[in-house]
Structure formats: structure tokens, C-alpha cells
Amino acid sequence: MRKPQYRLTRSGRYRDFQRQKVYDWERAHVFPEKEFREIMSIAECQVIVNKAYEYFGLIGPPEVHDGRGRRSACGSIYAVRLPKWARFTEVVLHEAAHGISSRLCMRIKVPIETMFRMATNGTSDEYADLVFQPGHGEVFVRIFVELLRHYGHNEFSLLSSLEESGVKWNDQSYCEPEGRST
Ligand SMILES: [Zn+2]
Numbered sequence: 001m002r003k004p005q006y007r008l009t010r011s012g013r014y015r016d017f018q019r020q021k022v023y024d025w026e027r028a029h030v031f032p033e034k035e036f037r038e039i040m041s042i043a044e045c046q047v048i049v050n051k052a053y054e055y056f057g058l059i060g061p062p063e064v065h066d067g068r069g070r071r072s073a074c075g076s077i078y079a080v081r082l083p084k085w086a087r088f089t090e091v092v093l094h095e096a097a098h099g100i101s102s103r104l105c106m107r108i109k110v111p112i113e114t115m116f117r118m119a120t121n122g123t124s125d126e127y128a129d130l131v132f133q134p135g136h137g138e139v140f141v142r143i144f145v146e147l148l149r150h151y152g153h154n155e156f157s158l159l160s161s162l163e164e165s166g167v168k169w170n171d172q173s174y175c176e177p178e179g180r181s182t
Contacts, residue, residue: 014128016135021167029161030090030148037088042066045092049080052096052147056177062099064092077102089151097144104139105130107174126170138170145169146176 031037040048046064053061067073067081074081075095082092108115108130119128129137141162149155162169 014132017137018141018167019136021165022136022141025162025165025167026090026094028165029158030153032088032090039084040087040089040092042082042087045080045082045087048089048092049096052093052150053100055147055150056100056104056143058100058103061096075099090148093147093151094144097140097147098135100147101137101140101143104143104174126172129170138168139175141167141169142171142175146180 042064049064050061053059062075062077062079064080064082067083067086070081070083073083073086073091073095075098077099080092080095080099082095086092086095110127112131115124115127115131118124119131122128126138129139145153145155145158145162148158159169
């Protein structure tokens with residue numbers, strides 16, 4: 001039997017098993033070179049977050065805040081915080097994808113108790129990803145790619161670079177907006 005990807009750490013949290021791989025991948029294949037990054041205002045970043053949520057048919061996007069003083073950006077269903085260096089499209093979409101992946105979990109037509117049981121006993125990595133939201137799991141990656149595609153990145157090259165980088169993604173249809181045009 002293969003080892004489940006999601007295991008509890010000693011502190012009782014689920015390991016964000018491919019975080020560093022995702023960071024390395026996006027630096028190599030997704031983010032534009034520093035001199036080509038168009039730094040936006042918080043209001044412009046808010047528009048991108050709003051559109052990303054809208055694209056997935058979700059209402060109530062998180063508010064974008066000035067994350068100056070923080071080293072890194074962060075995003076959840078409640079808020080997106082962006083230090084100045086991070087105010088370009090690809091990072092904003094990354095942070096939007098965190099909140100969106102948390103909310104898409106609700107689209108699955110499996111009772112939460114079943115998902116929780118299969119996630120905790122190691123029989124379903126997919127449910128573990130959805131139930132425990134480790135951060136940069138497979139659902140997150142798929143949503144991020146979908147948003148990048150929507151913003152003009154080439155889906156095929158994104159997916160092949162993920163493959164090359166050993167980053168896993170989920171290809172279930174609930175990771176796509178309803179009525180996506182291919
Ligand atoms: Zn992240």
C-alpha cells in the first residue's frame with residue numbers, strides 16, 4: 001500500500017507536503033522576471049481577487065490589505081495581504097487560489113463525515129487535501145493553474161512544467177469553474 005501524502009506532524013497539523021516545490025516551480029515557470037513585473041495598487045489587486053472569485057462562481061471575495069512589513073504574501077477566505085513586491089498578477093492569483101480552494105470543498109457531494117474518515121485513515125489523499133487544507137496541495141495547484149490560464153498563461157506548458165517539477169495537482173472537475181470554456 002502506498003504511503004498517504006498527508007500525515008500529521010508532531011504538532012498535530014497536516015504537513016504542507018509540496019510547498020517548497022510549488023514555490024520553486026512558480027519562480028521558474030510562472031512569475032515574470034523582476035523587471036517585467038507590473039506592480040499594482042491595492043485597489044487593482046482587489047479587482048483581480050474579485051474577478052478570480054467571480055470566475056469560480058463564488059461571492060464574497062476576501063478583502064485585500066496592505067501587507068507592508070510582511071516578508072511574504074498570504075491569502076485565505078478572509079483576507080489577502082500583500083507586501084509591495086508581491087503586488088503583481090501571478091502572486092495575487094496565488095493568494096486568491098488559497099481562499100478559493102478552501103471554498104470549493106463545499107462543491108463535493110460526499111458527506112463531510114465520510115471525507116473526514118477517509119482522510120484521517122489514509123485511504124484518500126484527495127479528501128485529506130480538501131478536509132485539511134494543507135496550503136499548497138493538489139486542489140490549490142489546480143485552481144491556481146486555472147486562474148493563470150484565465151489570465152493568459154498557456155495551460156499545456158503550465159501542466160508540463162508541473163509534471164517536470166514533481167508538483168502534484170488535482171484534475172477533478174470541481175476544481176474548474178462551472179461552464180469553463182476550453
Ligand atoms: Zn501560498
